[in-house]
Amino acid sequence: MYQVYVLNNTSGQKYIGLSKNPQTRLLQHNSGASRWTKDKGPWKIAWTSKPMNLSEARKLENKLKRQKGGLGLKTLTRLEGS
Structure with missing residues (x-):
């Protein structure tokens, strides 16, 4: 099962992604392992979806x-202040 997540950084930027484990993925974003979020952190999880299959998660992520x-x-x- 997958979850869609929204990350926020201290500059007010947002990043939307999907993962089987958003907490582990957050660690990757904050360690510089993700190209787009590298050097833009620290990131915090602002929202996660309920678990869903990959097809549903991709549709929600794109939406x-x-x-x-x-x-x-x-x-x-x-989310407030989005």
């Missing part, structure tokens, strides 16, 4: 990424 951090992301995740 969230299309929101560009706006009202749609806030509505879908219930």
Whole structure:
């Protein structure tokens, strides 16, 4: 099972991804192992989805990424200040 997650950094940037284990993936983001998040941390998990199959997770990840951090992301995740 997979989970979609939203990360926030201290600059207010967001990163949306999916993983079988978001906590382990967070460690990878903060260690510089991910190209896009490298040197932009530290990152914290702001939101995670319920566990779902890979197909559902990819659909949700893409839907969230299309929101560009706006009202749609806030509505879908219930995150404040998105």
